[in-house]
Amino acid sequence: MCIDKASTTTVLVIEEHDGIRAALRGLLEDEAFRVLDAADAETAGPMLDHEHEHVDLMVINFALPEDAVAEIVRRATTSDPELAVLYLVDAAPADDARLRVALERARTAFVRWPLSFDDLLVEAQVLLSGRIG
Numbered sequence: 001m002c003i004d005k006a007s008t009t010t011v012l013v014i015e016e017h018d019g020i021r022a023a024l025r026g027l028l029e030d031e032a033f034r035v036l037d038a039a040d041a042e043t044a045g046p047m048l049d050h051e052h053e054h055v056d057l058m059v060i061n062f063a064l065p066e067d068a069v070a071e072i073v074r075r076a077t078t079s080d081p082e083l084a085v086l087y088l089v090d091a092a093p094a095d096d097a098r099l100r101v102a103l104e105r106a107r108t109a110f111v112r113w114p115l116s117f118d119d120l121l122v123e124a125q126v127l128l129s130g131r132i133g
Contacts, residue, residue, distance in 0.1 A: 009128060010053065013037040014044045014060040014072065015088070020115075024059060027117050028124075041068035048076050055083060057128055059120070062089040062099060062110070073102070082107065084127035088115060 011033045015021040021037050028035045036055070038044035041064060047053060058076060062069060077083050087110040089099055102108060109123045 008034075009056045010034045010036065011057045011059060011124070012044060012047055012055045014039075014041060014058065014064065016040060016061060016064060020061075023117075024120075027120070031121065040064065041072035044072055045075070048072075048079070055080070057084045057086060057124055059086045059088065059124075062087040062102075066098065070102075077105065084108070084124075086111065086120070086123055086127060088113065 013024045025035045084107045089110045111119045
């Protein structure tokens with residue numbers, strides 16, 4: 001499933017587990033995305049601040065510390081309101097009030113664990129379609 005202009009699209013993956021982060025990087029690179037990755041929100045912050053980096057999609061593990069997730073998403077979407085955010089989650093929005101609030105923002109979606117790479121790519125395509133078309 002190759003997305004048009006994927007090679008010009010940058011995805012920032014924020015995932016604490018090295019193996020999962022590497023798998024996500026490989027999957028996205030196989031689809032011709034440019035991928036940046038970080039183990040936590042603190043490490044990801046400078047990647048968003050770099051004036052020559054433009055992140056189109058942030059893929060973030062919703063299970064990271066609550067304050068860290070909220071702060072990095074707030075910071076990133078304040079500087080770029082069009083940034084697409086894809087949360088990797090354990091529960092459906094109906095089961096998690098914090099996730100329901102996060103999903104109220106436009107250009108936001110979620111994929112549930114156990115992670116389906118196909119679902120992730122479909123959600124990425126939907127989120128990015130308005131931005132790279």
